[in-house]
Amino acid sequence: MRRILKFLAVGALCAYGAVLALLYVKQREMMYPRNPARAEIASANLPGVEEATLTAADGERLVAWVVPPREGKPVLLFFHGNAGNFGRPIRQTRFRALTQDGTGLFAVNYRGYGGSTGSPTEDGLALDARAAYAAAVARFGAERLVGYGESLGTGVVLKLAADAPLKAVILEAPYLSTAAVAQQLYPFIPVGLVMHDQFHSDRVIGKVKAPLLVLHGQRDGVIPFSQGEALFALANPPKRFIRFPEGNHENLPAHGSVPEIRRFLADLNTSRLAGSQTVTAAAGR
Incomplete structure (x- = not known):
């Protein structure tokens, strides 16, 4: 025996x-379950969209989509999640909704995604964010740029925002770290010891001084809602947390995230955005 x-x-x-x-x-x-194919911009049905090519500091060539803003409107410097490319219907629908009121968009495909060269890593995505920021500042000015991170992109934009001037920062479905998310998926693995790209947003967000908006669905099955709450608690004011009772990881626009984003942008530099606020999305009240 x-x-x-x-x-x-x-x-x-x-x-x-x-x-x-x-x-x-x-x-x-x-x-990084990426789609390396270049998305056809003509099929995006995104009014005013242009394609731009950027060069990161290490020489990788990046494909970006740009929608110029109307007079007086901000520009969303958009960093996407870990899946697909800009050809995903859900992403194109989001771009249309976000820019419908004249808000501008500057969205970059990370290296290895959507026609951009190279392969994604945490350090590489930081270089991509820097290249996108420099190009957007040159065209629109830093005072109009609002950093927007979606899922994986929340860690990318926070690292950028820690030392680059932005008008505001928006985080959709953020995490404390990708290591914390992975640890919940693989509790039997010592993730902290073996994971290369850990995106520790919890160590960075305290350095961000720009006004902050956090959007998170309470039914998110990919990044726990509790991680969004915990990250928000570490952030500097002014800050606003919007919870979506019926929201999951990808359907927040269907539950009113775009009106909440517009309300936040309208409230910048007013007394309506002060201190720390936590509210339920208007669509869920």
Whole structure:
């Protein structure tokens, strides 16, 4: 019996080691399920959209979509989530909704996504954000730029906002860190020891001084709502947290996120945006 138990224990350790090795080797493929194909801008049905090509500091070539703003409107410097490219219908629908009132858009495909060269890493995405910021500032000015991060992009925009001037920052479905999210998915893995790209937003957000809006669905099955709440607690005021009782990871526009974003932008530099505010989305009240 002792020999059998020893054999089973060794077998279990070997299996665990094999799973650990597989996750270690394949982690970036799992973390960045990208579509490298260049999305057809003509099929986006996005009024006024233009395509621009940027060069990151390390030489990678990045494809961006730009919608110029109407007079007096801000520009959303948009950093997308980890999946697909700009050809995703859900992303194009979001772009149309966000720009319908004349708000501008400057959205960059990370390296390895949507026709951009290279392969994604945490450090590489930081360079991409810097390149997008520089190009957007040159065209529109820093005073009009509102950083917008979606899911994975929340960590990208926070790292940028920690030392680059922005009018405001919007986070949709943010996390404390991607390591914290992964640990919940793989509780049997020492994620902190083996994960390359950990995007520690919890260590960065305290450096951000721009007004902050956080949007999070209480039914989010990808990034726990509790992580959005915890990250918001670490942020500097003025800040506003909007909870969406029926919202999941991708459907916040269907539950009123765009009107909440417009309300936030209208409230910038007014007494209506002060201190720390936590409210339920108007559509969910």
